[in-house]
Amino acid sequence: MSDYIEQSFSNLAKKKLRTFLTTFGVVIGIGALVSMFAFGQGVQSNITDRFKELELFNYVNVFPPSTEDRAQQSVQQPKPALSAVEGTEEKLQPPPALDEDFIQQITKIEGVESAFPEIRFPAHIRFRQKEEFSLVQVLPANICGSALKLRAGKPYTSDEENSLIISDSLLHRMNIKDAETVIGQEIEISTLVFELSLSNLAKIISFLRGKGLPLSEKNYIFTISGVTEKMGFGGPGPWLSDVIIPPGTSKRMKKLSLTSIWDFFQSPRQAKGYSLVSIKLFSPKYVEPVRAQLEQRGFKTFALIDELQEIKTAFIFMDMFLFAVAMIAITVASLGIVNTMVMSILERYKEIGIMKAVGASDRDVKKIFFFESGVIGFLGGIFGLALGWAVSRLINQVVNYFLARQGVPHMDYFSFPWWLCLGAVAFSIVVSLTAGIYPTLRAARVDPVVALRHD
Numbered sequence: 001m002s003d004y005i006e007q008s009f010s011n012l013a014k015k016k017l018r019t020f021l022t023t024f025g026v027v028i029g030i031g032a033l034v035s036m037f038a039f040g041q042g043v044q045s046n047i048t049d050r051f052k053e054l055e056l057f058n059y060v061n062v063f064p065p066s067t068e069d070r071a072q073q074s075v076q077q078p079k080p081a082l083s084a085v086e087g088t089e090e091k092l093q094p095p096p097a098l099d100e101d102f103i104q105q106i107t108k109i110e111g112v113e114s115a116f117p118e119i120r121f122p123a124h125i126r127f128r129q130k131e132e133f134s135l136v137q138v139l140p141a142n143i144c145g146s147a148l149k150l151r152a153g154k155p156y157t158s159d160e161e162n163s164l165i166i167s168d169s170l171l172h173r174m175n176i177k178d179a180e181t182v183i184g185q186e187i188e189i190s191t192l193v194f195e196l197s198l199s200n201l202a203k204i205i206s207f208l209r210g211k212g213l214p215l216s217e218k219n220y221i222f223t224i225s226g227v228t229e230k231m232g233f234g235g236p237g238p239w240l241s242d243v244i245i246p247p248g249t250s251k252r253m254k255k256l257s258l259t260s261i262w263d264f265f266q267s268p269r270q271a272k273g274y275s276l277v278s279i280k281l282f283s284p285k286y287v288e289p290v291r292a293q294l295e296q297r298g299f300k301t302f303a304l305i306d307e308l309q310e311i312k313t314a315f316i317f318m319d320m321f322l323f324a325v326a327m328i329a330i331t332v333a334s335l336g337i338v339n340t341m342v343m344s345i346l347e348r349y350k351e352i353g354i355m356k357a358v359g360a361s362d363r364d365v366k367k368i369f370f371f372e373s374g375v376i377g378f379l380g381g382i383f384g385l386a387l388g389w390a391v392s393r394l395i396n397q398v399v400n401y402f403l404a405r406q407g408v409p410h411m412d413y414f415s416f417p418w419w420l421c422l423g424a425v426a427f428s429i430v431v432s433l434t435a436g437i438y439p440t441l442r443a444a445r446v447d448p449v450v451a452l453r454h455d
Contacts, residue, residue, distance in 0.1 A: 012372060015344070019376070022333075022340040026380025027387055029333040030428045033326035034388030034420065035395075040319045041415040047311070056304050058113075060279045060290055062106075063300040064098050098274040098299075106279060109293060111286025116140045117274035120241060121255040124190040124217070125166075127182075130174045136189065137241035138250045143280065148244070152179035153226030160248035163225035164189075170242040171227065179227040187224055189243070190217040191255035218254045334435040337376055341369060341439030352443055362444040369440040370433065377432025381425035388424070389416060 012019040103115045119138040124131055139147065144155035148165060156163040164187065168179055176182060193216055222245065281290060284305055291301045345352070352365060392414040400410050 022336045023376050023380050025333040025336040027384040029329035030381050030384025030424055031387035032329045034385055034424045035392050036322035036326050037420055038392050038414040038416050040322050042413045044315050045415045057284045058281045061302045062277045065298045098277045111281050111290055113280045113282050115279045118276035122192055126188040132173055134242040136243045138247050139244045140247055148228040150226045150228050153183040156225045156246055159246045161246050164222040165226040165228050165244040166224055167242040168227055182224050185224055187222050189220045193218055193254045334431050337432055337435040341436050345443045366440045366444045369443045373432045373436025374429055377429040381428030385424050
């Protein structure tokens with residue numbers, strides 16, 4: 001076998017330019033394939049690793065049942081017997097509420113580590129003579145350690161602590177680059193409250209005339225304990241806000257609380273309470289048992305782990321699309337290999353005849369040309385992998401450079417697992433060998449008598 005490999009390199013070296021151009025075509029194809037697959041793997045790794053790092057698969061979000069859901073359940077259930085006293089059917093029971101009693105009860109269920117309501121309220125954030133409007137989120141101290149990824153400082157350790165955690169994206173909007181410099185400094189939060197007292201009579205009159213709302217501001221001073229990365233898909237609830245404070249401190253603040261704009265349109269018949277409660281479990285294995293108990297009580301639930309299969313399916317389709325695009329370049333490269341090998345046969349027609357005349361079999365001729373195709377594929381795979389890695393690193397640096405100016409943390413958007421590197425080289429060799437089948441068979445069919453007469 002070493003003789004075949006040595007002869008293959010020797011034959012390809014005789015036509016350096018043609019060999020280089022053919023191999024370069026394979027390099028481009030494999031480089032494109034590797035870069036696209038590395039991007040797909042990078043996206044998957046970033047999402048799944050971040051979810052696991054923040055233990056987001058351990059969370060179940062609970063929503064109160066709507067009046068329509070309760071009515072539908074009453075229709076599906078057998079109708080109760082008529083009351084002997086009133087002669088009428090029993091009235092529909094009021095829906096359960098997501099309140100403090102519910103939170104206390106839910107923490108007693110096996111597998112539940114903690115439960116906390118999703119509370120947000122609008123506020124003006126003032127820091128270093130700059131002001132930004134944002135939603136403030138309330139998060140218990142025992143959740144901060146696992147739910148947040150801090151860039152500087154540390155999470156607050158008590159629910160009564162007069163500290164907060166601010167996102168790096170909010171600091172970026174305030175043109176503050178160094179997160180370490182804000183730790184321990186004071187920051188002001190101005191909340192909005194409905195003020196219907198006589199001291200706010202002018203705003204009440206303006207509101208009655210349809211020219212404004214009777215709102216006033218309450219100012220509170222906090223100390224910045226930590227700076228967290230702003231993650232669009234992170235956090236125990238649907239989103240993480242730019243400012244996070246402890247629940248005990250939040251209760252002492254006058255504010256206009258809301259989880260979403262739909263809180264303003266809550267039906268008066270709907271049970272009062274929180275619009276969402278997040279439940280943290282010790283392990284994802286408790287998701288289904290806990291959800292079953294909640295749904296039996298009439299609550300609606302959502303768990304991110306349910307979307308894992310859909311996420312994996314989306315990744316598969318993305319990989320298929322990237323593979324199809326990269327195969328265009330691979331196909332062009334394989335045609336180049338076929339062309340190079342056919343041209344080599346025509347140029348070495350007499351040489352093939354001499355080899356057969358001195359005793360070389362058709363199998364020997366096939367091996368020579370087959371190994372030449374394999375060498376092109378091997379070199380194309382190695383250098384294509386290197387090209388794909390280099391281009392990916394360059395793109396990653398450029399993208400991170402521009403995103404860093406927007407306050408987005410550094411991230412590796414490309415991933416090169418070992419199976420991708422080995423698979424790229426193996427795939428390149430297989431494609432080259434496949435492309436060399438026809439030229440190899442054609443070389444084996446050369447008639448030595450005709451070849452020796454060929455000029």
